[in-house]
């Protein structure tokens with residue numbers, strides 16, 4: 001399974017990536033983590049990246065593409081990976097396409113975690129205040145000020161990827177404002193629906209039922225693509241689905257999620273208006 005998690009900083013990509021790692025036995029490739037390790041180790045890449053990261057900017061494409069290219073080669077990435085924080089620009093996405101093509105590898109899906117920005121700022125403010133109260137060290141780029149810059153980078157340079165992957169019928173959108181558990185369930189359900197979770201060990205079979213039971217608890221934004229994705233796969237046991245049928249399911253699920261992605265901002269805007277009216 002090869003996935004990309006797409007979403008602004010603080011949308012829960014790291015948390016969901018770790019859950020995917022545990023469930024599907026794939027590796028998490030987080031460029032942010034790798035860069036932080038390079039900074040800590042004082043490598044040449046780390047030295048180049050340090051100030052850019054602290055200021056909330058984006059590290060040059062060639063650096064992160066190089067890191068990912070090397071990392072995908074490692075034996076532990078052979079059974080699959082989830083990219084967290086990469087690609088972040090269209091040139092990075094193009095470089096990734098090339099890389100995968102050369103290696104004859106296929107990307108299963110790009111999962112967009114859609115969140116509303118004011119909630120992200122509230123989350124980071126609370127987290128930083130709590131960490132400071134406990135006397136813990138706060139990441140230099142995890143302050144409300146730097147987050148504002150990182151959100152601006154996301155909007156300008158990363159958001160175009162939503163269109164990029166939507167055009168390539170890879171994009172599946174999940175409402176990232178749900179609880180962590182709900183988001184996880186929704187992602188798993190989508191992965192089953194498109195047949196990407198076929199290669200899972202037998203012990204995970206029961207969780208498909210649990211996921212099916214969780215359908216009613218998910219919110220509308222997420223339910224729409226997933227419902228259609230589930231419909232697309234209806235009547236087929238994921239394990240028996242032919243590659244052709246799986247491709248058809250991805251296509252239908254992508255189309256459904258593209259429609260939801262178009263509608264979602266209005267919902268978020270509505271929610272915000274309501275919230276403001278209340279406050």
Ligand code: AMP
Pocket residue numbers: 009031032033035052053054056057058059060061064084085086087088089092141150
């Ligand atoms: P993250 O942990 O993914 O939020 O990344 C932390 C920081 O590392 C970002 O704010 C960027 O400065 C840098 N970074 C991580 N991934 C990338 C990427 N794909 N392209 C450019 N910069 C990146």
